[in-house]
Structures are given as C-alpha cells and as structure tokens.
Amino acid sequence: MSRASHVFVLSAGRTGTTTFARAAAALPGFTAGHESRAEAHLAERLDYPDRHIEADNRLVFFLPQLEARFGPRAHYVYLRREPAEIAASYARRWHLTVSIPRAFTQGVRMRPRTRRGEVTAACRDYADWVDSTVSLFLASQRHAMVVDLAEAEAGFARVAEWIGAGEVPQAARDAWGERHNATPPRRLGRGLRHQLRLLVP
Numbered sequence: 001m002s003r004a005s006h007v008f009v010l011s012a013g014r015t016g017t018t019t020f021a022r023a024a025a026a027l028p029g030f031t032a033g034h035e036s037r038a039e040a041h042l043a044e045r046l047d048y049p050d051r052h053i054e055a056d057n058r059l060v061f062f063l064p065q066l067e068a069r070f071g072p073r074a075h076y077v078y079l080r081r082e083p084a085e086i087a088a089s090y091a092r093r094w095h096l097t098v099s100i101p102r103a104f105t106q107g108v109r110m111r112p113r114t115r116r117g118e119v120t121a122a123c124r125d126y127a128d129w130v131d132s133t134v135s136l137f138l139a140s141q142r143h144a145m146v147v148d149l150a151e152a153e154a155g156f157a158r159v160a161e162w163i164g165a166g167e168v169p170q171a172a173r174d175a176w177g178e179r180h181n182a183t184p185p186r187r188l189g190r191g192l193r194h195q196l197r198l199l200v201p
Contacts, residue, residue: 088123
C-alpha cells in the first residue's frame with residue numbers, strides 16, 4: 001500500500017487528539033503535529049508538508065479549503081466520541097479563557113450570555129454540529145476512516161496500516177499510556193471572575 005500524502009485528524013475536541021498526534025509522530029516516514037498551524041492566517045493555515053499527519057479540532061471550520069487544496073488523495077480520520085461525553089467535558093472547561101463551544105455559542109449562535117443551567121446544552125449543540133458536519137463531509141471523501149475514542153489505540157493501529165506507515169512502533173504505543181489536556185480543577189480567581197461576567201444568575 002502506498003503512503004498517504006496528507007492525513008487530517010478531525011474531531012470536536014476532548015477526544016484525545018493530542019495523544020493521537022504524539023503517537024503519530026513516532027510513525028516512520030511521517031511528520032505529525034497537533035494544532036501546529038492554528039494561529040496562522042487563512043492564506044498559510046493549511047501549509048502542511050507532504051507525508052504529514054495533522055490533528056486539529058479547528059480543521060472542521062476549514063473543510064472546503066482542505067478539499068480544494070489537497071484533493072482526493074488526502075486521508076481523513078474522524079476521531080469520534082459520544083457527543084454527550086464531549087459536552088460534559090467541555091462544560092467543565094467553560095470557564096477557561098479559550099473555549100470553542102463558548103465562542104461557537106456566543107459568536108455563531110448569537111447568545112452572548114449563557115445561563116448556568118444551559119452550559120452543557122450549549123456544549124452539546126457544538127458537539128452535535130461537529131458530528132453532523134464531519135459525517136456529511138466524509139461521506140463524499142475517497143479516503144475516510146472513523147476511530148472511536150473508546151478503542152482509540154486499536155483504531156490508531158488500523159490508521160497506521162491504512163496510510164502506509166506499517167506496524168506501530170513501541171514509541172507510538174507508549175504514547176497511548178500518557179494523558180494530555182486533562183480538565184483542570186476549577187480555581188477561584190480569574191476563572192470565577194470570567195464565569196461571573198458571562199453567566200446570568
């Protein structure tokens with residue numbers, strides 16, 4: 001099997017994309033990154049090298065550009081988790097300075113203030129939007145694979161074979177034993193002030 005030219009790992013976030021990218025970096029013949037061009041302007045946002053694996057949950061906002069730029073040879077992996085679980089995880093991080101569901105709720109859905117009891121539902125709206133958007137996009141792609149977070153390590157091995165990387169090396173297996181971006185405990189101070197400013201009592 002020939003090697004894939006570009007591999008894009010799509011997700012709603014809170015699905016292990018950091019771990020996936022760490023494991024992918026150990027695959028022979030490929031480079032890998034996690035949100036490696038997230039801050040670039042659109043003209044350079046998708047300047048990924050050949051034989052590269054990119055895991056970035058913000059790529060869901062650039063699917064038409066990905067298809068136009070990389071064509072039918074691109075391989076897409078949808079790292080999926082149950083939307084209810086994603087929503088619950090994001091709801092615990094709503095108070096953080098950067099929150100995609102909060103930005104989606106306030107900027108796209110035009111709900112600048114979210115009541116405390118509505119946070120999980122708002123996060124669920126975002127998770128459902130990503131799930132339907134990515135599923136519809138992948139239906140028209142030649143190379144697409146869905147990997148469920150519940151079996152992510154086994155799914156990663158299937159991806160490695162599918163993209164032509166061969167057997168998973170031990171360094172990649174070890175990466176799956178690490179945990180990244182765990183939801184931190186809430187602290188008084190900045191996070192609380194941010195909540196009080198955004199939430200309606």
